[in-house]
Every structure is written in structure tokens, then in C-alpha cells.
Amino acid sequence: MSxxxxxxxxxxxxxxxxxxxxxxxxxxxxxxxxEGRSExxxxxxxxxxxxxxxxxxxxxxxxxxxxxxxxxxxxxxxxSSMLHYVxxxxxxxxxxxxxxxYAKGRNFDRKLWDADAGxxxxxxxxxxxxxxxxxxxxxxxxxxxxKAKEEIITSGGIEAEDKSTAIKLSLRAFGDRSLTGQAIxxxxxxxxxxxxxTGEEASAFLNAAREESRLEDGxxxxxxxxxxxxxxxxxxxxxxxxGSVESGFSFLAGKKGKLVxxxxxxxxxxxxxxxxxxxxxxxxxxxPSRKTAIIENGVLxxxxxxxxxxxxxxxxxTGSAGLLxxxxxxxxxxxxxxxxxxxKLVASIDRGVLITNTWYTRFKNYQTGEFSTVPRDSAFIIKxxxxxxxxxxxxxxxxxxxxxxxxxxxxxLKRMRAEGGETVQAVxxxxxxxxxIKPIAVEKVRITAASW
Numbered sequence: 487m488s489x490x491x492x493x494x495x496x497x498x499x500x501x502x503x504x505x506x507x508x509x510x511x512x513x514x515x516x517x518x519x520x521e522g523r524s525e526x527x528x529x530x531x532x533x534x535x536x537x538x539x540x541x542x543x544x545x546x547x548x549x550x551x552x553x554x555x556x557x558x559x560x561x562x563x564x565x566s567s568m569l570h571y572v573x574x575x576x577x578x579x580x581x582x583x584x585x586x587x588y589a590k591g592r593n594f595d596r597k598l599w600d601a602d603a604g605x606x607x608x609x610x611x612x613x614x615x616x617x618x619x620x621x622x623x624x625x626x627x628x629x630x631x632x633k634a635k636e637e638i639i640t641s642g643g644i645e646a647e648d649k650s651t652a653i654k655l656s657l658r659a660f661g662d663r664s665l666t667g668q669a670i671x672x673x674x675x676x677x678x679x680x681x682x683x684t685g686e687e688a689s690a691f692l693n694a695a696r697e698e699s700r701l702e703d704g705x706x707x708x709x710x711x712x713x714x715x716x717x718x719x720x721x722x723x724x725x726x727x728x729g730s731v732e733s734g735f736s737f738l739a740g741k742k743g744k745l746v747x748x749x750x751x752x753x754x755x756x757x758x759x760x761x762x763x764x765x766x767x768x769x770x771x772x773x774p775s776r777k778t779a780i781i782e783n784g785v786l787x788x789x790x791x792x793x794x795x796x797x798x799x800x801x802x803x804t805g806s807a808g809l810l811x812x813x814x815x816x817x818x819x820x821x822x823x824x825x826x827x828x829x830k831l832v833a834s835i836d837r838g839v840l841i842t843n844t845w846y847t848r849f850k851n852y853q854t855g856e857f858s859t860v861p862r863d864s865a866f867i868i869k870x871x872x873x874x875x876x877x878x879x880x881x882x883x884x885x886x887x888x889x890x891x892x893x894x895x896x897x898x899l900k901r902m903r904a905e906g907g908e909t910v911q912a913v914x915x916x917x918x919x920x921x922x923i924k925p926i927a928v929e930k931v932r933i934t935a936a937s938w
Contacts, residue, residue, distance in 0.1 A: 490553050491637045492645075494535055497558045501566055504540040504581050505641040506771055506809060509533070510634055517606065517629040519657070522614050524607055538770070538809040539565065540580075544572040547810055579797035581771045581809070583642030588767045588774050592760055593650040595675035599633055606631075609681035613657060616685030621692040622659035625685070630654045644772030651675070652763055654913060655684050658863075661692035665864045665876060668843050670713060672763050672913045672920070691842055691864050699867060699875040701889055701935050707838035707903070708891065708931045709831065709868065714844045716912025716921035718859070719819050721895055722753050723919045725855070726780045728789040728799070729811025737855030737895045741786045747899030749784040750822040756922075757805060757815035763913060763920045764815035769807040775815070778804040781899070790814060818922045821905040828925055831906025833871035835927060840866040840873060841891070855895030861887055879936045888936035893928075901929045 491509040499505055511533040518525045535550040546568065550561050610629060617625045632652040639645045654672040661667075669687035673679040710718070725736040738746060747753070757765050757775035766775050771793060779787045791799070792807035806812035825831040832840070847859040865877045865887055879888030905924040912921045 490533075490535065491639045493553070493555070494537065494550065494558055495639045497555075498537070498539065498562050498565070499641060501562055502539040502541045503641070504538075506538040506581060506638065507640070508536045508636065508638045508770060510536070510636045513633040515631040517610065519610060519614070519625065519627040519629065522618065522625045524610055527603075536770070537561075538581075540578060541569050543574040543576060543578050544569050545575045545578050545810075546572055577798050579794045581640060581642050582644065582773045582793040582803065584644070586644065586646075586768070586772065586774050588646060588648070589758070590767070592758070592767065593648070593652075593674050593765050595651045595677075598631070598651040598653055598674075598676040599649075601631070601676050605676070609679070610655075613655060613681040613685035616682045617657060617659045617689040620659070620686055620689035621661055622689040623662050624660040625657060625688070626660075627655065627657035630656075638768065638772050640772050642772070646768055646772055648767045650766075653679050654763070655679060655681065657684055657688040659685075659689040659692060661689075664698075664878065665692050665694075667691050667863050668713060670913050672911055674761050674763070674765070678761060691866070694864070694873050695866055695876045697875045698878040700879050701839065701867060701877045701933065703935050704933060705930045706933055707835050707927055707929045708933075709835060709838055709840045709925060709927050711840070711842045711925050712910045712912040712921075712923050713914070714841045714861075715819075715923050715926050717844055717847060717914045718857075718895070718898065719753070719921045719923060720814075720817055720914070720919045721855075722780065722899075723755055723790075723814025723817040725895065726755065726788075726790050726814065727806070727808075727812045728791055728795045729808070731789055735852040737853060738786055738789070739853065742789070744786055745784050746786045746896050747781050747784045748821075748902050751781060751784055751899055751902055752779065752820045753781040754778065754818040754820075755780055755790060755804065755806065755814050755816070756818050759816050759818075759922065761911060762816035762922070763911065766815065769805050770809050771807040773803055773805040773807065776805040778806070784900075814919045816911075816920045816922060819905075819926070821902060821924075821926065823904040824924065825904060825906030828907035831904060831925060831927060832868060832873065834904065835868045836870055838868040838927070839877070839933065840868055844891070855897075856892075857894065858890055858892045860890055865889070890934045892932045892934065898928050898931075901931070903927045903929050
């Protein structure tokens with residue numbers, strides 16, 4: 487890959503005012519896990535150049551995957567032609583410039599880069615064994631390994647390179663009855679991915695309750711496990727992007743300096759976390775990664791900015807480019823009321839529902855943050871501090887458990903009573919921003935039960 491970004495840059499630079507060329511070469515391996523064994527292995531390699539440019543305040547982004555000189559020259563002609571039809575973006579204020587120092591090696595693990603199939607398969611086997619030992623009759627899932635090289639060069643004088651690795655294990659465990667569970671663990675390094683713990687988590691609730699029961703409509707305190715909570719809290723990062731604010735897709739619009747969460751709650755965007763799948767050495771315009779307080783003690787402190795939007799709003803970049811729209815990295819949620827263990831958090835709930843996982847989360851209104859979501863795996867009734875019964879509002883052959891959760895983002899953040907147990911990196915199946923979070927308890931949440 488060496489020199490590809492420079493080659494593209496040299497051909498395009500005379501055509502534009504601002505130019506960012508980012509070339510990424512990625513290697514991906516997927517190991518499918520079916521019926522408790524490694525079923526198949528597939529892999530791919532791709533190399534792509536992301537190109538951002540501006541000319542007379544006309545802004546555009548494009549891509550290139552053919553690195554022959556004639557293809558690059560053809561792309562230059564295409565860009566020149568397309569710019570005639572692009573409208574000016576009057577609130578565009580340029581890209582970052584200068585010389586920066588970057589943390590090296592934070593997102594890279596040589597052992598993972600060179601990992602052999604035998605070691606990976608041993609890890610998968612230990613995860614499956616742990617799930618089976620916890621009562622799983624079947625185990626399905628996927629192991630994903632990502633390796634990437636990246637180089638960036640900009641008209642602001644920035645030139646940098648980076649290498650990264652990541653590994654993610656997703657397991658679904660099926661019990662003898664209708665109970666199911668899922669766990670997803672991820673890391674930047676091979677040694678820090680706990681295969682066995684992933685299997686234990688996937689099967690942790692298969693034997694949590696021997697009886698099933700219907701759940702009636704009403705308001706309950708919900709105890710969200712990290713996989714369920716992470717999908718929702720990732721929305722805070724999305725809403726914090728100034729791009730979402732400006733386009734009307736943020737419940738945080740117009741609320742800077744105002745209370746948007748419980749005073750016990752703080753939310754950070756942190757691209758510097760060593761194990762974070764959202765971490766990076768530099769953003770898409772070459773600004774070093776950093777940590778940003780989005781919400782501090784309940785108060786909205788900052789939106790996420792790139793250089794252009796920061797200049798527009800007379801503030802500083804948060805190192806969050808996306809050049810067209812700033813993007814979140816790793817979201818971190820902290821609550822001042824934190825129980826030492828998950829069991830102690832459960833014991834603090836008098837009348838509640840334990841939600842292990844969700845899917846089909848839909849926003850009714852992005853500006854108010856109103857949403858609904860459906861539990862994907864097993865959910866349980868909590869009474870007087872104990873997990874009592876598994877919820878089943880539908881027939882045994884039906885998919886799902888037959889309840890729907892309705893809430894709003896700000897309401898959820900303000901009614902978040904406590905957290906407890908271990909902080910984990912919650913990574914959803916559809917890869918939203920990683921969220922570092924503990925199990926959380928949210929009071930007065932509306933649940934609607936299926937009528938059949």
C-alpha cells in the first residue's frame with residue numbers, strides 16, 4: 487500500500503483548494519459457528535481510497551479502488567466535471583492543518599495480526615464448552631477478525647500512517663426450553679478476548695428461571711444488560727454529532743448547557759481507549775484522537791465537531807471527523823450510583839424487568855428521541871430483588887417474547903437510577919458505536935404486552 491495516497495494526492499492536488507486522501511487496506515476473516523462447531527471460514531481483502539475535496543466552497547467526497555495512474559487521472563477529470571454541478575456550501579470552513587504527534591500501536595496487536603488458525607479454533611472450542619457447561623443445548627455464532635493498514639495525506643500538511651487489529655466473537659446460546667441468550671465480546675488484541683467468558687455470558691440466563699409467565703402492560707423499572715443498553719446509548723453519540731443536530735436528527739439540538747440526563751450520569755466520547763473498537767490514532771482529516779465530555783453530571787457540554795464545523799461554531803474540533811459529518815468513536819457511560827456487583831443491582835429492584843438483548847429499535851421522532859424496541863432474547867420478571875420468572879406472552883412456537891418497550895432518549899437518561907457490575911464493551915450485531923457500559927437500571931419505563 488505504501489505510497490498510494492501520495493500518488494493520488496499528487497494527481498488531484500492542483501484541481502482543488504482542500505484535499506484529503508485516505509487509503510485503507512483491510513483483511514477480514516469470518517469463522518461461522520454452527521451447532522457447536524466451527525462450520526466454515528471465509529475471508530476478504532479490499533483496498534479503497536476515500537477522497538474528500540473542496541473547491542471554491544464546493545464540497546464533495548468520492549472513492550477509488552483502482553490505483554492505476556490512468557484510473558486516478560480519469561477520476562480527476564470526473565471530479566472536475568462534477569464540481570460544476572455542486573452547490574456551494576457557504577458554511578464550509580476548511581480542514582485541519584499543521585504537524586501532529588500520534589499515539590502509536592494503541593490499536594495494533596502483532597499476535598492477532600499473525601494469529602494461526604489453531605489458536606483461534608482452541609479459543610472457539612473453549613467458548614462453546616463454557617456455554618454448553620452452562621446448559622446450552624445449541625450454540626451458534628460468528629468470529630470476526632479485522633486487520634487494516636491506513637495512510638492519510640492532506641493539503642493541510644498532514645501525512646500519517648497507522649495499523650490496527652480487532653477481533654469480535656458473537657455467540658447465541660439456546661437452552662432446552664425456549665430460553666436464549668447472546669453475548670458479543672470484542673478486543674483489539676488476541677490475549678484480551680476472553681473466549682470462555684463470552685460462552686458463559688451467552689448462556690448465563692438459560693437457567694435463571696424455571697417458570698414462565700405473562701407480563702401485563704404497565705410501567706416497570708428495567709434492568710438493561712450491556713448488550714441491550716449499548717444499542718440505546720450509542721444513540722447519544724449519534725445525536726451529539728453536530729451533523730445530526732443541524733439536519734434535525736438529534737434529541738440534543740438546542741440543549742447545550744441544559745440538563746438532559748440525571749445529575750448522576752456522564753457520557754463521554756473517547757477515541758483513545760486502548761481496547762475500543764471505535765478508537766483511532768487520527769480522525770478522517772488527520773487530527774489526533776481525543777476524549778470529549780458530551781454530558782457531564784447530567785448537563786450537555788459539547789457536540790462532536792470536525793475542523794470546519796468547529797470554526798463555524800467558534801469552538802475547537804473534537805477530533806471526530808467524518809469530514810462531511812462528525813462521527814462518534816467509543817461512547818462511555820458512567821453513573822455515580824454504582825453497585826459493586828450485578829447481583830446487588832438486581833437486589834435493589836422491587837418490581838422490574840430484566841432485558842438481556844433487543845432488536846428492531848425504531849425511532850418515532852428523532853428530535854424528541856422517542857423510540858420503541860423489542861427484546862430479542864430471554865427477559866425476566868424481577869420481584870423484591872430476585873429474578874422470578876421468564877417472560878413469555880406468546881406461544882411456544884412463536885419468535886420473541888411478546889412485549890415492546892417505549893421510551894425517549896432524554897427520559898431514559900433522566901430516569902437512570904443506577905449501574906452495577908462489570909464494565910464491558912458493548913458491540914451490537916449491526917456495528918453501531920461501541921459503548922463501554924455496565925448493566926443499568928431505568929425507572930418508570932412503559933412496556934406493552936402482546937394481546938394473544
